Amino acid sequence: MITIGKPEIKRINNTVRLQAVITIGEKEDILWYAVEDKYGNFLTEDRADAFVIGLLWKALEHGYDIHVEAPISERLYFTINSFLIPIISQFYNYKKINVICEQLDSNPIPNAGAVGTGLSCGIDSFSTIYENLMNDKPKNYQITHFTFFNTGSHGRYGKNWTRVLYKNRIKITRACANELGKELIIVNSNVSQFVSFDFQATHTLRNMSAVLALQKLFNVYYYSSTYHIKDFKLSTKDSAYYDVLNLSMLSTESVNLFSTCPNFSRVDKTRLVAKFEPAYKYLNVCTRSAYNCGKCNKCLRTLLTLEMIGALENFKSLFNLKSYYLNRAKFIEKVKAEYNSDSLLKEIYDEMVRTNFLSDQK
Known part of the structure; x- marks a missing residue:
């Protein structure tokens, strides 16, 4: 059994943490998501959604039910118990687990109405940004904020080279966000400490847990697709193959999650990026540096x-x-x-x- 305690806010130096005590068997630990002080008011301590999703792979791998001692969004509770968990469990041949919570909340969380997307400065990321900024979108679906998450894409948690790569990538991302005139929200987390699976197999849930930590900010969030929708499949190698399913299951009453550019091949996306002049300075696709x-x-x-x-x-x-x-x-x-x-x-x-x-x- 995994038990998630009530989330709380902690201020540490110039950062604000959303954290919860996690009990796995007899062992206690803390899972946290941290942002700069100016974004601290957007952390969502009155729902445990982020923690449930951040720990879901851990629970699935070991066959642990998740008991939540704080409210979670009713829609999320319904979709993951009814659809996402059974589908993943059957595909991976895992024991079916349950998320248990006595405090379901169907009310939307009042938020700032922001529209976010990740700014990794890769082909998928820039194609999402180009497609949104260069086309006429309704006001409530126009990107207002960029995000940069430290949830495992930069390497193993706690390693020195991981920290170096993370900091160097932030420099590129921050400069690009400034040029594009959008705010950049950096979310640091120790979620990788709880997930033993390869990042590629688990990135969607890791990253969306960070989005769910900011439900007081985001009303819409775009997650850049990796593969064309015609390649949709359940895969143990890369969760991006089934992001269209994942994101619909992880949306809540407060934030709508979308897989962007799923009808574009990577070659088509590269054509878009080749027309986007900021990419000439900031494109970063390397896995090594x-x-x-x-x-x-x-x-x-x-x-x-x-x-x-x-x-x-x-x-x-x-x-x-x-x-x-x-x-x-x-x-x-x-x-x-x-x-x-x-x-x-x-x-x-x-x-x-x-x-x-x-x-x-x-």
């Missing part, structure tokens, strides 16, 4: 796509192109060999065929 190494899979995938669509010149200052050209031929062979088993490589291969790119390389 805040400077794009030019040789990891994400860098190679992005650079080859930019080259195919004739946009590499605009981004050359952001990548180690020497490394790219040293690894380019090998990566093209990888695309040709593995496109049938990798949807993102398949999109690149299809573009190669469509544009006769491979013929031009002979």
Whole structure:
């Protein structure tokens, strides 16, 4: 059994924490989400939604029911118990667990009506921003805030290199947010301490737990899709494959969560980003560092796509192109060999065929 205590607010130096005591068996610990002091009033201490979702993978993996000693949103309670937990449990062959709570609240939390999205400065992130800012959206669905979460994407919790990468990426993100004229909310958390699964398999719930910690701020939140909707499937490797399902299950009476650009391939998204001038200074796709190494899979995938669509010149200052050209031929062979088993490589291969790119390389 996992027991979640009543959330509380703690001020520590220049940050404000939303935290709760977590009891797993006989062991007590604290799960927390921290923001800068000026955003502290938006932390949602009167609902335990964030903690339930932050701990859901832990509970599923070990077959623990979750007992919540504080109110949670009625819609969230209904959707995860009725749909999300049974679906994931059956797919992973886990024991079906239950979230137990005697205090369900169906009232929307009064909030600032903000519209948020993550600003990782990657292709998916920039395509969401471009599509929203450059198209005519209703006022209540126009992006007002960017977010940057430390929930596991920068490496293992507590490691020194993780902190270094996190801080370096913040510098890029903060500069980009300033140029785009939007507020940037940074959420730090120790949720990774409670999740042993790989980040890719669990990122949706980790990141949405941070959004649910800010229900006094957000009315709408956009989570950038990774894959085209035609590739929808339940997957143990990457929860992004079924984000359309996840996000509908994790929305509450107070905040609506949307998967953005699900009808775009990664090649199509790269075309959008190639038209977005701020990306020429801030695009960051590397898995290894805040400077794009030019040789990891994400860098190679992005650079080859930019080259195919004739946009590499605009981004050359952001990548180690020497490394790219040293690894380019090998990566093209990888695309040709593995496109049938990798949807993102398949999109690149299809573009190669469509544009006769491979013929031009002979």
